[in-house]
Amino acid sequence: MYQAVVERLKHIVDGKNVVTALEDRMTYAYDGTMQTGVPGVVVFPRTAQQVAEVLRLANREGIPVYPRGAGTGLSGGSVPEQGGIALVLTDMNRILEVDTGNLLAVVEPGVVTEALQQEVERVGLFYPPDPGSLKSCTIGGNIAENAGGPRALKYGVTRDYVLGLEVVTPTGEILRTGGKTVKNVTGYDLTRLMTGSEGTLGVITRAVLRLIPRPQDVRTAMAVFATVEGAAEAVAEVSRRGILPTTLELMDDVTIRCVENYLRMGLPLDAGAILLIEVDGFRPAVDEAIVTVEKVCRELGATGVKVAASPAEREELWRARRAVSAAIVQLKPTKISEDATVPRSRVPEMVRRLKAIAQKYGLTMAIFGHAGDGNLHPNILADRRDPEEMARVELAVEELFRAALELEGTLSGEHGIGSMKAPYLPLEVGETGIRVMRGIKQVLDPNNILSPGKMLWG
Template identity: 50%
Template sequence: MAEAYVEALRGIVPDERLRVDLAERYSYSFDASFGEYLPDVVVRPDSDEEVSEIVKLANEYNVPVYPRGSATSLSGGPLPVHGGIVLDMSQFKHKLEIDKENMIAIVSPGVLTSDIHEAAAEYGLFYPPDPSSAHVSTIGGNILENSSGPKGLKYGTTKEYVIGMNVVTPTGERVRTGGRTVKNVTGFDLTRLIVGSEGMLGIVTEVTLRLIPEVKARKTMLATFETSVDCGRAITNVLSKGILPAAMEFMDNACIRAVEHFKPVGLPVDAGALLILEVDGHPYSVDDEMKEASEVCESAGAMTVEVAETEEQRANIWKSRKMVSPAVTEMGPTKISEDATVPRGKIPDMMERLAEIREKYNLNLVVFGHAGDGNLHPNIITDKRNTEEMKRAEDAVSEIFEAAVELGGTLSGEHGIGTLKAPYMVMEYGEAGVELMKTIKAAWDPNNILNPGKMFAENGQTKVELT
């Protein structure tokens, strides 16, 4: 059976873009999360026509299709859990056009996000979504995960910038959603439905992005606190004062120590937590807002408040934040990275819940993240060969999800549901909510061809499974 459809695929794409050898398939069997699943075949399509023909053929042979960008997903998004075809979209990158007059970018799905940042900047324009993985992840992956980063606080997530797309549907039809205009209320908003749909409702083959003018000035501050809860309170107080920073990033003591151990940048290792706060806009308002934000941090009990006076100092502050992920990775062989998100006012409560979970399960649980929008990244550092500790980690992860939902938050602020969080969808949306999503999926994809095994729990799975 596999041979029959693979032979049929050879009629659509040339041999050099179709791989069946084990080594190649193996390198497509994982992403940045857990689990390994071997596809039957890897295909690198080069045009909308090819994608459409591949998907039609997959429907004919009833074979799953797994679209994939750079596979940096932290939730299992591109994993070929039922084998079949991996559709490698990372090489689909012919186009990166900036239309300065209309302030838009027209981009192929395989283009790296950082290349869009650079291309926009050359025209004095700004594409704000900035996942930490921007130098390796594709815009296609960003769109299907609705990714964001530090700037999500002020500028929103990827979905705020996608205004049009070319899409191949799960049955192989080619459709256009949205367009080149910022305003568009014609018909159902299919663009918004597809953004964040984790590759389950369509394959994106071109995207039109809205750009904004580059900001004129920025100021960055680093404040340290005795405890995470104090820092959480400062974050909430800054926002309730009416200041909307471009970014507010949080690191707990374990992250501070990890960075200083990994590549020292002079962070105070005795601080319980630190906050990186950046304001941007007109030079006058930036100075005022930074002064006000500094005062709020001081009255929330900050141990130190330092505002960068030079570009070098500013870069050094951000370097410490960028070092967190690699530094934490060095702390142990297995990193479980979560991104449960709570309403901003509940950040101090979430900090407390995380401290309780750390103690209860006796785990190396470190916390950093985009605290200004409530999107914390609790990371459990463990070793997947230690099955007893992995079981405790599974329970701790479940409890992190419960805490977030109980506090009025969500399972995922930016990493998506994929395979890992599927069992918890009902906890957040209830049976009826999940059934409605399944109805949409079934209407678009009657043969369940596109990225099956994601978002909705399969095989009676009731909790996160890491072992």
């Protein structure tokens, strides 16, 4: 990085918030994937004005800028693959407003998702999106990636809770989109455009988030099935009976065996699938709903159903699901986690195809995920130090994407395209899709300085 640029940056954000030592820069070279790229300089802005000045400078000088929050993404979206500036927004972490009258919160991008949830729950409100990394990840990153989570089945994903944004464009202008109302049809929906734009169209510096009243209670059940088909049939039947569960988490046979070997908690080793089902709402309603859920599971051949009678028992049921990550890396150290998603009636077929792909390439694959919304997480377990195996992984991943598309699904349900899935984007959106998206990018970022290499330009 040119010394003159570093000096300018120090002028904009104060010297101690510009970091240039190699050892420090290296720790901003990664996210939750295996992608890496060392930035030339790391900058920690505190205001939208500072972000705008940094972007104006970068735009003028043609320096790549990679905005990021906690760096927990799963698509390589924040990895500075072309060097340049890592723009870290974690110091902008104030919750500016929690408005119980209008059911909304105004926050800066660096607020940790769980911190926001705890804050609004104190006043009886609820911010539902719950990505797996919610204890670490930030709202800015959640919006940029349009993060999901297990509760998406009932409550939707991040975009369903973004009412308005303040965004700094790649040319350094401050854009305000949406507002504080649930209804707003004024002009193009730029809020939705920015939500999920993966840091390629602008840097989010403030967000107005929609909140809802906090559900009174939760009930949890765990059901064991001989086959994935049996579990899928139960999922469908539960909603036919008029129940919309909060979560429907599925674990396949490989996952079950891994978890049991790891925890020895008595999971049946011959099971084909385990469903973790949760309903929330008013107490009498959930008491009734969980009884129906249990009945449906039994009618459809569940070999065992457990309903948690206390918070401690609920924790026990969740213990298996929470241990999945730790359990599967016991097999092999490197975990390649995908999130290809299909319409939920195609889940059994997708699971069959995934298993066939794993077998074809001689790979170990554990499948778990959100059966209720068709968002599966096939995890391939490999060793990143074995190039031959990693080559097979790459082939398997491509085939897995094609399978999802053939089943009318999508490449990514919640992780985003980033750099990892960029080569496959045309498969899903087609030439026209790419042309339209590139046109939008061109208007906002004529010099392609913001997150270059991500999503569209792979």
